[in-house]
Amino acid sequence: MVLNKIEKLLEKYDDAETSLKEEAQLRAYFASDNVASHLEHYKPMFQYFSVSQKEQYTKDVPLKTNRTKLYQWISVAAVAVLMLGFLVPNMFGPTEAELKQQEEALIVYNQTKEAFKLVSIGMNEGKQQLNSLAMVSDNLNQGIEEAGRLSEFSKTTNKIFKNN
Template sequence: MVLNNIEKLLEKYENGETSLKEEQVLKHYFTKDNVAPHLEHYKPMFAYFLGNQQEQFTKDLPLKTKRTFNYKWLSVAAVAVIMLGVYFTPITDTNTCKENVVGTFCEPEEAFNEVSKQLAMISNHFNKGTSTVNYLNEVNKGTATLNYLNEIENSTGIIFKTNEY
């Protein structure tokens, strides 16, 4: 009678229709030593469930989630600010000349003279820099001479190799 009841409970258990009390009866039956031989293969499963029920989780769980800053939205906001700045900048008349603004010239001749002066200064500094690098030409001449020595060495190597045969 008990074995018949256990088999019915196992069938309900496999179909997922058992209650917690019925599962407890099954766990209790399979932890005993006198289990029917044809039901022995269920014993490790219920022993595992019973042992697993004794385990406890001891680690602390953080309740606050870490917030990550999304840099994509920062770039979108930066583009929006730039676009608004471009849109709302006042349009100035380019024909009017302001004497007090630094780096601007009202007369084209003044601008040309200033540009010429700046280019002359850049040219002067560039020429000083190239004069300090002229010694590299002497190094190139020395390497050309060494190439002649390599040709002589190659020809003597060919001569000595043919003599060995």
């Protein structure tokens, strides 16, 4: 009965479904001398867990706090440099050369906009002409269909008049 219980606990252990109490039972079983022969290969693993659970790290971990102060001052200096980078150009304002460049860029932008407007008007006119061609094509196709119906009508009327 004990062996069946241990085997069930091992299955639960392999599926990671055991509680701490059940794992303690397994460690106690494998620590004893009466382990079943087909479960002997589990014994070193549980012995290792028992030994490693008792291990402790006893050395002191030195903490160096001098570096954190240095990093704090570096971050303060970085923020100050960024703030100066944003504020100094705004305080003195743009120069005459920059203002002239901005005006020239605005003139070029407006000229480009006008050129695109002319191209757009030309494309719209071409589109209207294509729409006219499409309408002519539709009317032509409709006329061809009507002509086909007329020929069928004339064949039928010829049959009727020949039979009379």
